[in-house]
Amino acid sequence: MKRIYTNADQSRVGMYQSLLEENGIQTLLKNNNAPYKEVWPEVWVVNDDQYDDALKLFKELDTQLSVPVAPWDCPECGERIEEGFGECWNCGAVKAS
Numbered sequence: 001m002k003r004i005y006t007n008a009d010q011s012r013v014g015m016y017q018s019l020l021e022e023n024g025i026q027t028l029l030k031n032n033n034a035p036y037k038e039v040w041p042e043v044w045v046v047n048d049d050q051y052d053d054a055l056k057l058f059k060e061l062d063t064q065l066s067v068p069v070a071p072w073d074c075p076e077c078g079e080r081i082e083e084g085f086g087e088c089w090n091c092g093a094v095k096a097s
């Protein structure tokens, strides 16, 4: 069993864990609801041979979550989109990276 992810932000940890579970990777959550702030929740991959697959999924997710740091113009409909949004609120087009 290997630890793959830990973060102080519990919702982020939960998001990563469900991503893995949805892709058939068996996980274990540790330190969830830990009584101390300095103890972070951790996601563990139960089967070592699924660890590489899990890492790959994380990388894909990071790419999807890349948040633009400047306003951008939608390539589809031309709307001006504020920074912090990865897709057009008007037509749903995703910002080209």
Ligand SMILES: [Zn+2]
Binding pocket: 074, 075, 076, 077, 078, 079, 088, 089, 090, 091, 092, 093
């Ligand atoms: Zn658009």
